Amino acid sequence: MTVPARLEPIASPAAHLISACIAAATVRLVLADLGEDERVALASVEPESLLAFAAALSPAHRQRASLDVRDGAIRQIAVLGFTASDIEREMRNYAGNGWRRDRILGECPGRYAGRPQAWLWLAFKAHPVPLKRARISQVIENVQSTWHSVTPSDCQQ
16 A cells, blocks of 8 residues: 555654544534634634633534544554554554553653654544454545644654
8 A cells, every 4th residue: 555645744643632633623523614704713712722612612613633543543553654554453452451551641652753654643542443344444545634743843853
C-alpha cells in the first residue's frame, strides 16, 4: 500500500495534554457546523471554552473529534512508512502492553518522542480501540478529514 502524496509527516506528539488536541479538533467541527457570522463571533474564544460549550450542546462533536484525531494519528504512522498491516499489528501490541501502562497519563511519555509510539499513544488517548487492517486502510485512504494535523503548540514537541 502506498501513502497518498497529500500526507505530510509532522513531528510526533509529546508533552502536551490530549485535551488540547481534542479541543482543537472539536472547535473545528463546531465552527464548520455554524454560519459565517457565528464563526466570526467565536473566533477569539479559547478552544477549551468552546469545547465545554460544544459538550453541553452535543456530545457527538467530541466523539467525532476524537475519531478525527485518532485517524490523523494513524495517517501520520502511515507517513512514516508503515502499512495498514503493520499499523494493525502495532495497535494490537500497544493495546496489550504499553497502553495498559500509558492510559492513565495526561501527556505523551517522553520515551516515545520522535517514535511511532507517540502517534499510537495519541490515537489510543483519543479513542482507545485497536482497528482492523481493513479499517486502517480506509482511514489512510481518506485524507479528506477535519483533522489538519494538530498545531505544534497543541500536541507537538
